[in-house]
Amino acid sequence: MVAAGIANRRPMHRYDLFTLELFIAVVEEQSIAAAAERAHIAASAISRRISELEAMLGAELLVRHSKGIDLTEAGTALLHHARTIQGSVAVMDAELRDFASGLRGLIRVSANKSAIMETLPMELAGFLALHPLIRINLEEGTSPDIVQRVASNQADLGIFGGNIPAPGLQIVPYRRDELVVVLPPGHVLSGRASIAFADLLDHDFVCLERGSSIETLCRRAAEDLGSEVRVRVRVGSFEGQLRIIENGLGIGVVPRQVLDGQMRETGLTALALEDSWRLRPLHIGLRDHASLSRPARRLIAYLTQPSPNATAACPTGASCDAGPSLRSSPQQPSD
Structure with missing residues (x-):
């Protein structure tokens, strides 16, 4: 029965991760030549891979012109999913590469200036002292940019001003x-x-x-x-x-x-x-707590406990992975 179900399933396209990475690079650099230099690959090879991707999908992804490139509607959709895949693969790779010994992983955090200038550095130092095999990539930005990074899976969690709309994100109160x-x-x-x-x-x-x-x-x-x-x-x-x-x-x-x-x-x-x-409240925003990596869930639990310096936080128990009190951000427009 299972084999029959698989046999009757509609064939899926086979996506190449490297091609998706090149596509993201072209969009971010706004130039195939610049993306080629960034990826250390010939520009003609990138053009060929994107053309093959367009042929496989049956849709144009990029409009090339003298000033660079523009995304088509299909290209915009692919960019969203490609970044999601890239983020998931990066988290998976970081966790599994060293998983043999203890809790390891990479957490991508995006935070505003207030958080970085206040207690966040001290809290991250305390968390990493408890979890020496976890790595954190901390990126600073404005609150609206942080919301966008989390929503587009360029960050696992973001810390931003509570007055900034964050439609579609789950919100955890952080500090005031x-x-x-x-x-x-x-x-x-x-x-x-x-x-x-x-x-x-x-x-x-x-x-x-x-x-x-x-x-x-x-x-x-x-x-x-x-x-x-x-x-x-x-x-x-x-x-x-x-x-x-x-x-x-x-x-x-x-x-x-x-x-x-x-x-x-x-x-x-x-x-x-x-x-x-x-x-002013500061919030932690995330896409979905259940789909976060285990290290990211532990970091949120650590940041939201009453006393972040308590070394009893998240030793090895499951309580740290259960998740804090979450609420969805209202669907309100940003200015």
């Missing part, structure tokens, strides 16, 4: 941080202990790049007040933001814990924000 206002030396507001965000909108701001969690919070808060944030300078890091503020080019909003680690030997002043959104 407090946002404060940073003032340069001698600023007119320096004598105050706290301030409402509305009273800041007549001043120039130094902000992180557009789309970051904090920038989005400030922009939406200003819009709710019928105003806008006067951004004078945008930077790509908290360190750069604080240096620019220190030199008098504007004020800024940063996590208190980030500021506490950067205020030594500076003339910066911190004011408490009076608005309720100053208390």
Whole structure:
């Protein structure tokens, strides 16, 4: 009966993993020549493999033109599945290659600047001390980019601002941080202990790049007040933001814990924000807890326990693999 069922099943296309990797490289590099250089293979060989793939599927995948390539609808679908396959194979290879001795594996983590500047490095150090055979690939990004990386299987889990929409992802509460206002030396507001965000909108701001969690919070808060944030300078890091503020080019909003680690030997002043959104949740997002690798499930359990430094966390028991309390992110559009 089983053999008959297999015999009657519709034949599946035979996909070559290397060809799929080359296809992803062409899309990411926007050039067959650049992808060939990256993969150390002749450009003609890549063209031939993609042509054979198109012939097998009976659909055009790429539109080639003088400025590079564009994906067709079929190519876009293939890219999504190819990245999923690539991620699954990478995780499988990392786990099985060294599985003979203990819990091993690679976890791909994407996190925003706040998490990386606050407690995440210390927590990862504690986790890796308990699991020396596990490796972590940590990538920094803005919260919207992190959501996209997790959704497209370029990361196993992401840590991002809870105010950012994450449609289709499972959400685990991670941490909560407090946002404060940073003032340069001698600023007119320096004598105050706290301030409402509305009273800041007549001043120039130094902000992180557009789309970051904090920038989005400030922009939406200003819009709710019928105003806008006067951004004078945008930077790509908290360190750069604080240096620019220190030199008098504007004020800024940063996590208190980030500021506490950067205020030594500076003339910066911190004011408490009076608005309720100053208390900002950070979330862990993932596609599906049940399909995560065992090391990734253990990392989530470690990050979400009450005391991440407790060495009793995830020794060898099954409780670490059962999973934390999950909820699905609402299907809301991003701005």
